[in-house]
Amino acid sequence: xxxxxxxxxxxxxxxxxxxxxxxxxxxxxxxxxxxxxxxxxxxxxxxxxxxxxxxxxxxxxxxxxxxxxxxxxxxxxxxxxxxxxxxxxxxxxxxxxxxxxxxxxxxxxxxxxxxxxxxxxxxxxxxxxxxxxxxxxxxxxxxxxxxxxxxxxxxxxxxxxxxxxxxxxxxxxxxxxxxxxxxxxxxxxxxxxxxxxxxxxxxxxxxxxxxxxxxxxxxxxxxxxxxxxxxxxxxxxxxxxxxxxxxxxxxxxxxxxxxxxxxxxxxxxxxxxxxxxxxxxxxxxxxxxxxxxxxxxxxxxxxxxxxxxxxxxxxxxxxxxxxxxxxxxxxxxxxxxxxxxxxxxxxxxxxxxxxxxxxxxxxxx
Amino acid sequence: xxxxxxxxxxxxxxxxxxxxxxxxxxxxxxxxxxxxxxxxxxxxxxxxxxxxxxxxxxxxxxxxxxxxxxxxxxxxxxxxxxxxxxxxxxxxxxxxxxxxxxxxxxxxxxxxxxxxxxxxxxxxxxxxxxxxxxxxxxxxxxxxxxxxxxxxxxxxxxxxxxxxxxxxxxxxxxxxxxxxxxxxxxxxxxxxxxxxxxxxxxxxxxxxxxxxxxxxxxxxxxxxxxxxxxxxxxxxxxxxxxxxxxxxxxxxxxxxxxxxxxxxxxxxxxxxxxxxxxxxxxxxxxxxxxxxxxxxxxxxxxxx
Numbered sequence: 316x317x318x319x320x321x322x323x324x325x326x327x328x329x330x331x332x333x334x335x336x337x338x339x340x341x342x343x344x345x346x347x348x349x350x351x352x353x354x355x356x357x358x359x360x361x362x363x364x365x366x367x368x369x370x371x372x373x374x375x376x377x378x379x380x381x382x383x384x385x386x387x388x389x390x391x392x393x394x395x396x397x398x399x400x401x402x403x404x405x406x407x408x409x410x411x412x413x414x415x416x417x418x419x420x421x422x423x424x425x426x427x428x429x430x431x432x433x434x435x436x437x438x439x440x441x442x443x444x445x446x447x448x449x450x451x452x453x454x455x456x457x458x459x460x461x462x463x464x465x466x467x468x469x470x471x472x473x474x475x476x477x478x479x480x481x482x483x484x485x486x487x488x489x490x491x492x493x494x495x496x497x498x499x500x501x502x503x504x505x506x507x508x509x510x511x512x513x514x515x516x517x518x519x520x521x522x523x524x525x526x527x528x529x530x531x532x533x534x535x536x537x538x539x540x541x542x543x544x545x546x547x548x549x550x551x552x553x554x555x556x557x558x559x560x561x562x563x564x565x566x567x568x569x570x571x572x573x574x575x576x577x578x579x580x581x582x583x584x585x586x587x588x589x590x591x592x593x594x595x596x597x598x599x600x601x602x603x604x605x606x607x608x609x610x611x612x613x614x615x616x617x618x619x620x621x622x623x624x625x626x627x628x629x630x631x632x633x634x635x636x637x638x639x640x641x642x643x644x645x646x647x648x649x650x651x652x653x654x655x656x657x658x659x660x661x662x663x664x665x666x667x668x669x670x671x672x673x674x675x676x677x678x679x680x
Numbered sequence: 681x682x683x684x685x686x687x688x689x690x691x692x693x694x695x696x697x698x699x700x701x702x703x704x705x706x707x708x709x710x711x712x713x714x715x716x717x718x719x720x721x722x723x724x725x726x727x728x729x730x731x732x733x734x735x736x737x738x739x740x741x742x743x744x745x746x747x748x749x750x751x752x753x754x755x756x757x758x759x760x761x762x763x764x765x766x767x768x769x770x771x772x773x774x775x776x777x778x779x780x781x782x783x784x785x786x787x788x789x790x791x792x793x794x795x796x797x798x799x800x801x802x803x804x805x806x807x808x809x810x811x812x813x814x815x816x817x818x819x820x821x822x823x824x825x826x827x828x829x830x831x832x833x834x835x836x837x838x839x840x841x842x843x844x845x846x847x848x849x850x851x852x853x854x855x856x857x858x859x860x861x862x863x864x865x866x867x868x869x870x871x872x873x874x875x876x877x878x879x880x881x882x883x884x885x886x887x888x889x890x891x892x893x894x895x896x897x898x899x900x901x902x903x904x905x906x907x908x909x910x911x912x913x914x915x916x917x918x919x920x921x922x923x924x925x926x927x928x929x930x931x932x933x934x935x936x937x938x939x940x941x942x943x944x945x946x947x948x949x950x951x952x953x954x955x956x957x958x959x960x961x962x963x964x965x966x967x968x969x970x971x972x973x974x975x976x977x978x979x980x981x982x983x984x
Binding site: 395396397400422423426500502536539540541542544548551555556557667668671672675676678679 | 824
């Protein structure tokens, strides 16, 4: 099961075709990027998660970058890890910059050489002063913080009478009824939530005691209506009153709260992680890609993004451009950050297959 | 040269080709081969080649190994999930046949114009994406959904029933998506049943029920078998609907394959799971053909 770095024996191009043909349209490539996109050195192809997130990125990053540097940004979406692997394996790399989690990066690096290390000489060191060390990785720079938090319907649990910690969230006597938690498969922080519920302090979470985490999950399991995996699902379940309690992404909760749905979240005992800008091995415009990554780290650019969507800047200097009432809604605002656990993605990159295998067996028991 | 003579010239030029085709055409086997050649090429490139690649990956990723298959066979989780997958597919097939047979019967027996309307009603859902239809069911089946609201208003239940995020939701959603696959083959077989046979049965003294049971039903069995095969095989590979409407334990094999391929980039193991599912699916098809298929044919031939 554990990935190794043995030389490849099977053409990945074959596999991409195979996946598309046999697993159906659900897994087929969803976008088509013309090869001509690379014809010119003065453009880069950026791949991100699509939807309202990418719309915000277009305003805060892509357009101003084009204006300032004259390098055109061709944007495309869904940086599936399988697609990334297939591209690099087949030598047909269509993306120059990709946004993804660092765990994905290290998971792939364990199987081969899929990412180009960043050239930190091309970035003004002063510009990264406000960036936490964990966000300045060999292979990428953190672009946004997102968090998963205890979320609740305020018409059932008015603010103040809601679960204020993971042990309370686990307490089915005090807070009865169905809940939804994240399925472990997508690298969501469910084991960490289990340990927090069991009283483990932040600094003792990693390396994760897997047995203890599952023992804790055993206690909440009967009340879990659904182990969600697309991030839209817990939001929909709260909005439709399918559940009154959920672990959900803070950004999405803030959005529907502003739209008038009676929900809110608790920052305490949340888990915070980040998305990175990375450069795939085999990019045809490394220089342009580096310029773009550096541009996106600028405090003013990161502040602009937070005006459009509820994600936290990775550059703390951005907060000087963000009004206090907006900052209060963002996971990386200092007062929120300190209440949450920062995910150790390198632990996950190593243990994910083993944890998922166990989770799959556990869920059926 | 005038245009006419140029055209005439090209016709003359084409003669050797026509003659060659006729020569080929005389040899029956070769002509048939030429006729199926395009399809054969398409299948080879788009179907056989990728399947071979998957088979190779399952045995060769990252080095020649049987451990992926050993893992599938020895880890009880995967056998358990295979069991759930086949059980779900079987139940969905039964539901589709039970709901689809009467509908197909009505479609095949009502006057032409009404039948046309019914066919359109059956086909329309095909044009809507499975994801959209699944979300529509979430709106219908939720605690505050249409069904529960109605039941609460009518006083049938006192608190909302749990109709989704469990096996009920999976069955409802999958049956709805797959119903047209059951109705259409049954309808086309029923439509072609010779009505004179029914009249003959009635002339010989059979009442309507007897003529249905002893003439129409056996003749329609072929459609039932192909409908069952289509629905069952499609259901085995279902992904979106059970993932969204199912509960914690409704894990189908396709979900595990997707996770291995897309999340864990463990293509060797993902491929092994896919090959096992494919192999078992083929086995099911063979069984369908062997037993039910010949039985249905037999009853047609013997006119039982």
